[in-house]
Amino acid sequence: MSLTHLDARGAAHMVDVADKPESRREASASGYIRMRPATLALLAEEGLPKGDVLATARIAGIQAAKRTHELIPLCHALALSKVSVDFELDSVTSCVRVTANCRLNGRTGVEMEALTAVSVACLTLYDMCKAVDKDMQIGDIHLDSKRGGVSGDYNRADTYTEQPTPIVAASAEAGRVPLALEGERTPSVRVKCLAELRERFGVSELSVPFHELASANVAGLKLALKNQYERFIDIDDQRLLCAVNQSMANDDTPLTHDDEVAFFPPVTGG
Structure with missing residues (x-):
């Protein structure tokens, strides 16, 4: 699921609903x-x-x-x-x-x-x-x-009776097993890289097993990403923004099983 108030460049915008039926x-x-x-x-x-x-x-x-x-x-x-x-x-x-x-x-x-x-x-x-x-x-x-x-x-x-659908990493480092395999029921956190970060990190979506988080918050997720993939070495860039379940978050924001965490570049405009 994408963040509807961000365009392809990561800029905030008001969704145009004029063509939607009443x-x-x-x-x-x-x-x-x-x-x-x-x-x-x-x-x-x-x-x-x-x-x-x-x-x-x-x-x-x-x-x-x-x-x-x-x-x-x-x-x-x-x-x-x-x-x-x-x-x-x-x-x-x-x-x-x-x-x-x-x-x-x-x-x-x-x-x-x-x-x-x-x-x-x-x-x-x-x-x-x-x-x-x-x-x-x-x-x-x-x-x-x-x-x-x-x-x-x-x-x-x-929502409490739905079975979460694991997400397979779009790509993985050579010789490394993806963080989550299709069909697994391992408790995990879903990660999305939006806008230009898709190219910067070379992946759009992946899943991180919850037990691999260094701590049960965004900071722990960032550390797990850096430990698993070299491409995420600069995930701590202070200019990058983060949302948990489509709400703005920071390093101290707690995470639970099946949370969706999106990383995206700074938003501009309105």
């Missing part, structure tokens, strides 16, 4: 904010000093979804037909679970709008409650599902 698009996301039990009780009783906390957080999440294009670079301005933000107070884990659903008939998806709604709703909950509890923690914000578009439907729960 269709129903929908996405759901969720997350939580954990707080002290006493804070959760005050929230349930509407006893916090700033008033109706959940109503304010709901409005903030809806507004954020509608203005996602102003917050996230390269996102399109969308005419959303529905934005809903809901809350579940969980006394067992002492947290508020936040869910958001976005919908439209259009040419591009609404995943970012749903994720932004959850994020800002959680931040608003923190702001509304911080007078009595500054130890609150926001976490586990993720996409739950999406519908529509050429990429098809997605359900987060389904």
